[in-house]
Amino acid sequence: MPEQAQRRAFEAQAQEKPTDNNHAYEELRHLIVAPEQEGIASIQDRLDNLEKRTEDVSVVVAEAIQMRRAKGDDLALAAALAPTIQETLRESVRRDPHVLADALFPVMGPAIRKSIAETLRGMLESFNEALEHSLSWRGMKWRIEAFRTGKPFAEIVMMHSLLYRVEQVFLIHRETGLVLNHVVAPSAPAQDADMVAGLLSAIQQFARDSFQSGTTENLGNMTFDELQIRVVSGPNAVIAAAIRGHAPEAYNLAMNETLEDIQRHYSSALAHFTGDPGPFRAAEPQIARLLETQYREKPPEMRRPRAAMIAGAIAALLVLGWAGYSTYLLIEWSRFLSAMRNQPGIVVVSHTRDGRTVHIQGFRDPLSEDPRKLISQAGLDPEQADLQFAPYYSLDDAIVARRATVLLHPPAGVKLTAKDGELIPEGSAPQNWITQLEEKAPWIAGINRLDESHLQNSNLQELNALKNNLESTTLLFPLGRAELEAGQETNLAQAEHSIRDLVAQATPLRQSVTVELVGHTDITGVEASNLPLSRQRADQIRAALLRNGIKSATLLPRGVGTSQPLRDDGTEEGRRLNRSVTFKITLSPLLAAETAGAAPAN
Amino acid sequence: MLQKKVCMLGSFSVGKSSLLRRFVENMFDEQYHTSIGVKVDKKVVNVSGKDLALVLWDIYGEDAFQKMRMSYLRGMHGYVLVVDGTRRQTLDDALALNERVVSEIGKVPALLALNKFDLSDQWEIEQARETQLTAAGWTIAHTSAKTGDAVEKAFLHLAQLMLAP
Numbered sequence: 001m002p003e004q005a006q007r008r009a010f011e012a013q014a015q016e017k018p019t020d021n022n023h024a025y026e027e028l029r030h031l032i033v034a035p036e037q038e039g040i041a042s043i044q045d046r047l048d049n050l051e052k053r054t055e056d057v058s059v060v061v062a063e064a065i066q067m068r069r070a071k072g073d074d075l076a077l078a079a080a081l082a083p084t085i086q087e088t089l090r091e092s093v094r095r096d097p098h099v100l101a102d103a104l105f106p107v108m109g110p111a112i113r114k115s116i117a118e119t120l121r122g123m124l125e126s127f128n129e130a131l132e133h134s135l136s137w138r139g140m141k142w143r144i145e146a147f148r149t150g151k152p153f154a155e156i157v158m159m160h161s162l163l164y165r166v167e168q169v170f171l172i173h174r175e176t177g178l179v180l181n182h183v184v185a186p187s188a189p190a191q192d193a194d195m196v197a198g199l200l201s202a203i204q205q206f207a208r209d210s211f212q213s214g215t216t217e218n219l220g221n222m223t224f225d226e227l228q229i230r231v232v233s234g235p236n237a238v239i240a241a242a243i244r245g246h247a248p249e250a251y252n253l254a255m256n257e258t259l260e261d262i263q264r265h266y267s268s269a270l271a272h273f274t275g276d277p278g279p280f281r282a283a284e285p286q287i288a289r290l291l292e293t294q295y296r297e298k299p300p301e302m303r304r305p306r307a308a309m310i311a312g313a314i315a316a317l318l319v320l321g322w323a324g325y326s327t328y329l330l331i332e333w334s335r336f337l338s339a340m341r342n343q344p345g346i347v348v349v350s351h352t353r354d355g356r357t358v359h360i361q362g363f364r365d366p367l368s369e370d371p372r373k374l375i376s377q378a379g380l381d382p383e384q385a386d387l388q389f390a391p392y393y394s395l396d397d398a399i400v401a402r403r404a405t406v407l408l409h410p411p412a413g414v415k416l417t418a419k420d421g422e423l424i425p426e427g428s429a430p431q432n433w434i435t436q437l438e439e440k441a442p443w444i445a446g447i448n449r450l451d452e453s454h455l456q457n458s459n460l461q462e463l464n465a466l467k468n469n470l471e472s473t474t475l476l477f478p479l480g481r482a483e484l485e486a487g488q489e490t491n492l493a494q495a496e497h498s499i500r501d502l503v504a505q506a507t508p509l510r511q512s513v514t515v516e517l518v519g520h521t522d523i524t525g526v527e528a529s530n531l532p533l534s535r536q537r538a539d540q541i542r543a544a545l546l547r548n549g550i551k552s553a554t555l556l557p558r559g560v561g562t563s564q565p566l567r568d569d570g571t572e573e574g575r576r577l578n579r580s581v582t583f584k585i586t587l588s589p590l591l592a593a594e595t596a597g598a599a600p601a602n
Numbered sequence: 603m604l605q606k607k608v609c610m611l612g613s614f615s616v617g618k619s620s621l622l623r624r625f626v627e628n629m630f631d632e633q634y635h636t637s638i639g640v641k642v643d644k645k646v647v648n649v650s651g652k653d654l655a656l657v658l659w660d661i662y663g664e665d666a667f668q669k670m671r672m673s674y675l676r677g678m679h680g681y682v683l684v685v686d687g688t689r690r691q692t693l694d695d696a697l698a699l700n701e702r703v704v705s706e707i708g709k710v711p712a713l714l715a716l717n718k719f720d721l722s723d724q725w726e727i728e729q730a731r732e733t734q735l736t737a738a739g740w741t742i743a744h745t746s747a748k749t750g751d752a753v754e755k756a757f758l759h760l761a762q763l764m765l766a767p
Contacts, residue, residue: 175677176607198642205673206638275605
């Protein structure tokens with residue numbers, strides 16, 4: 001240090017000449033040291049003067065902190081500052097909590113939400129897991145949707161489970177309760193926003209005052225039946241949403257975010273609001289998003305009209321179907337009733353409808369068709385019919401025929417029909433039934449006459465068969481003789497048998513039997529002898545029959561000679577057949593007197 | 603449209619609600635009065651060619667049983683102090699109330715409505731008192747909810763006061 005050495009040298013010289021040199025020394029000293037001394041004094045003064053010292057530090061404090069942080073030793077700095085900052089904050093809150101609350105408002109919301117979102121995510125994951133195991137049809141459907149859209153399954157579940165609609169959103173100036181902006185969902189009912197907002201504010205105030213809650217507290221929800229009012233409040237503005245249905249709590253997130261955004265962007269306009277909502281017109285898209293978000297998140301809400309339409313369509317179809325079916329029934333019933341009018345043995349006097357039931361009054365023959373069966377056959381429900389039929393005797397042809405059938409028991413092969421009071425039996429019946437028919441028919445209701453032209457007497461038919469059989473019998477004689485040819489006895493016996501049968505059958509039919517025995521000859525020999533010969537032959541047979549006891553039939557012998565040859569006389573065989581006796585039967589009704597009499601005379 | 607919050611203040615049964623009924627579009631039931639102590643109505647007025655929406659808070663009159671909720675007055679841009687001209691006491695009460703309002707809310711445009719002016723034979727407020735009030739800065743309107751006299755004019759006047767810079 002050369003300066004210090006110099007100084008010491010001067011000081012040593014001065015001490016050598018204390019008196020003379022004192023003044024000069026002082027002067028020299030002053031010349032040399034004074035500027036430094038002044039500097040030192042000034043520094044001393046600076047150090048002693050608090051105000052100046054503060055001023056000095058204030059210049060460098062920011063840089064100093066920056067430098068310290070740059071050195072990477074900010075932990076110590078933070079440790080040093082923390083107690084002071086804590087104390088500062090505490091003091092700030094003590095003095096006026098609003099300042100800090102207002103300052104922190106924009107950051108507090110996101111911070112809290114972030115933390116809540118984290119918690120919720122964890123919760124949703126476990127919820128998700130729980131749902132993973134549900135294998136319901138609906139669950140599967142949602143799972144497919146989640147897979148398709150790439151959204152978490154839980155979100156899809158929530159989306160489908162929630163049903164609500166945000167109808168109106170109000171942006172309200174908190175202090176005055178005046179509307180800054182207002183949006184209404186399409187087709188939602190809207191009242192005067194100014195009045196609603198005013199009253200909402202009043203209600204908020206009322207609740208705040210009534211329940212002595214702090215001035216920063218707010219009524220978050222109000223619920224009226226289906227309608228819910230959600231309110232989120234910031235320092236200067238309030239967002240209120242009118243929600244029909246139940247919005248998830250998460251909806252408040254969207255409201256809060258919007259409000260914070262508006263608070264941030266319009267802080268000055270909000271603070272100096274004097275009733276002009278003009279500056280807040282620009283906030284409309286933001287609050288309108290609260291309506292729109294709604295639609296995006298709520299497919300069930302979108303589905304509601306479709307569901308209503310489907311329900312409406314089903315209802316309309318049901319109504320149409322019902323109307324159609326009713327009309328169909330009405331038509332079917334009236335068709336049935338007109339068919340009933342043509343039904344033999346049924347007379348419909350009146351019919352009325354009473355709801356589903358059809359009341360039918362009239363008359364019915366016991367032999368007519370069962371009306372209930374007819375209803376069933378027409379494809380209608382017999383349960384819907386209330387039938388009141390009084391019994392009567394119908395003179396309808398069909399019923400008369402049916403009645404005659406029931407009473408007369410016609411044998412198989414006989415069919416009874418009736419027409420205009422005339423009974424017409426058709427077919428073949430034995431005599432005794434015909435007798436019964438003739439006796440009973442006039443007593444049957446609806447029958448005035450009997451037409452037997454189509455009725456054959458089966459007994460008479462048999463009689464004719466016998467007659468034909470006998471008439472084809474030929475009894476042969478030898479040439480020029482009146483005795484039967486050998487071997488013809490069998491034919492005679494057969495003829496005799498046939499006559500007996502004929503008589504036996506004819507008697508109950510009240511027929512008399514006349515048997516003509518016709519004698520023939522061939523053309524050989526003279527005519528004068530042929531005629532008597534033919535008569536002899538006939539007589540011969542009559543005698544034989546009488547001998548054998550045929551009494552009940554009239555046997556009339558006659559000879560025709562060659563006048564009625566049976567065959568051509570040109571051949572031997574023809575001539576042989578012409579030497580014969582044949583039979584001709586006449587049946588004639590017996591007169592009462594004859595019936596009463598005994599066996600006929602010869 | 604510019605909006606202003608206007609409160610109707612005054613003692614019980616001086617005719618605040620009747621005055622409003624003369625003037626506004628109603629939406630809410632009178633029941634709000636008795637339940638939460640306020641009813642909100644609205645009226646759009648035209649002041650020098652510009653529409654102004656007055657959102658009118660009809661605040662339940664004070665009486666022995668119910669104190670007025672000062673919190674309802676927050677942020678108001680103006681108020682109408684309503685007095686029943688046939689009852690002098692209501693003027694005194696109104697002025698006392700006004701003092702509380704000014705101390706709590708601060709000075710905002712106001713109008714003094716001496717109501718029931720149709721009952722002039724029962725009038726209890728002397729001309730001298732009115733002069734005194736006018737001198738003190740009050741704008742006075744003689745209104746009658748019954749006849750509708752001066753009601754619209756009074757509100758228009760208040761609107762002008764609120765719009766004045």
